[in-house]
Amino acid sequence: MRAITEAHEVGRASVDALAEAINRLGLAEGVVAVDERGPKRDLLAALAEKFPKARFVPASGLLRNIRAVKMPDEIERITEALRITENGLRAAFAAFSEGVSEKDVQNAFERAVTAEGGRTGFCLVRFGKGLALGQVPASPDIKLGANDFAFFDVGIKYRGYRSDIGRLVSFGEPSDELRFLFDASRSGQQTAIDMMRPGVVAKDVFEAAVQAVRDAGIPSYKRQHVGHGIGIEYYDLPVLTPNARTVLEPGMVFEVETPYYRLGVGGSFIEDTVVVTEAGPSIITTLSRDLTVL
Template sequence: MFANVERLARFMDEQGLDGLVATTIENVYYLTGVAAVGLEIFPHTGQAYAVVTRDALDRPHFVASRCDIDQALDASVEIAGAIGYGVFFRELPDGVELTDRERRLAETSVAAPVVPTPMDALVETLRRAGLAEARIGLDEDGVAHGYVDALRQKLPRLDVRLASHSLRWARKVKTEREVRSITAAANVAEVGIQAVSALARPGVTERELAREFERAVAGAGGRAKFSHIKIGRGGVAGQTRPSDVALRRGDAIWFDVGCVVDGYWADIARVVNLGEPPEKLRRYYAAMKAGCDRGYAEAKPGMTGGELFRIVVEAVHEAGVPHYRRNHVGHGIGVELYDRVNVTPDNEDTIEEGVVVNIETPYYEFGLGAVQVEDPFLVTADGNKLLTTLDRDLIVLD
């Protein structure tokens, strides 16, 4: 199971919750291991839910459209029940002998009575789970304005509390399985950077470099989510689409790339130079790396995001870029790209053992481009563990 059951139980006990309803693609996946396709392809209107009770946090109920209810078969935990809403047809001719997997699908998508709407399916799930007159926490981030009031009208004795903030708190500290998935994602992103570096030669365009990253990530079992790869001074506009700018000897290639493996994110950055790099690039890269190194070495349980921010920025200043300034120099990462803790100037959220911090020191300058180092590391009481293996120095290609 991905979810940190101990932390879920702790916040539910603190708030007196009998149940919990997840509504976003990240939180549904966190509780079930199901990447709800309806929430991905219909991000504004799609509805899918995971419902757990306090006494069975490892046996969620799953709600999705009748088309997508087959995804209950993908769950990484035992599903206590599944309800599909709406109309969808899977034909079951007489005399067909079903496998166990097919039988379970037929029960939810053929034999089960039609449930018209997502709200109706959630109400029925709460009743089956014994939560219709209980106190529940609902992840309000994945439902439309007015949804909570409508749910209360359907179940007048239901006590609904908003819980998205608490779910993010629970997700802050990672389980061993989550750390493995984050590490696997980081390793796949590194494969992508290595593939692009192998392709780098004069005349290759940004568009071709980005395509190679995405191809390599897919080949290694991941899904590329952003491929910010820029040549030379173009890095100052790093979030723009890849262009037909061609690589020349002496140019830098800036990477800020992300992918997902097994539902978990990677977000890493490097700079690769084709041929001898300019002296300024060497100096600035060394300073950015010094900031990340200091943050990685000194982050510890009990430190706030704001304290870590000041440590990192001060290290960059001391390493030779005294004018360096940033809105943030890192963030938590996990089933969501930006999990807690955020490494921002005034963040009072505390780092805990088991948090994964993505430390980064991006720098953008007109005429120079972008310089950045970024890596995830696991915070432990006995010292921190870097989750990447790719060379963290400025990479120079002969």
């Protein structure tokens, strides 16, 4: 059984294009695994009509598990997407000035990404206390004030692969509370990263990361996950959850994050891309992981 198609690509590749690939691979009478998810719900039936001697098997779970370990060229594409994203964030930081809006900053990010051939997948920008509101669109009415801070959770698409990165930026000297929350959050993230070696079980990474944030001064800290795979989807497998028994392998690529949200205050956020290698974790993000002060 040979997997040749992913349903999330069907929006760009017609059934005719998939049929051409099946013919080219000599699978017109073979067994073909297909990711059945996506907008074209009759994909399997349409392929079966074109190839009555072939058998098409729904295999989204199988394909997602195969994709959990990346090939070197896939890691290269993820890295390329990440570099464009980092440049977009630098452009967003450069747009900071008193009175600029969340939407203005988002626009600066998206223009920079587009200029390098990327396409924004999501761009969450929140100022100050709005960080605790989560995934709310950037507003043209919320303005940056002196000694304010901003949260970024952004991702793009480039050459079929995704990026995802999170940062906390202070506009002026940060408060002691903001530094404390950031340090606690990053403590958990760094603990998770340090553990990400071949043979380690995903749930153990989760437990250690959450406990590290609690030990750093936020005893009530809770999370559903502290990281997820990335590749041709923003949420590839594996995911670092309390019940995940996946054993980490070289070639797995994760977005590692330990955000914290507190109503009335804001919170903290940091997210980085990590590749599991034979020698241990490799952080491929190059943007500073410190609390950025502008």
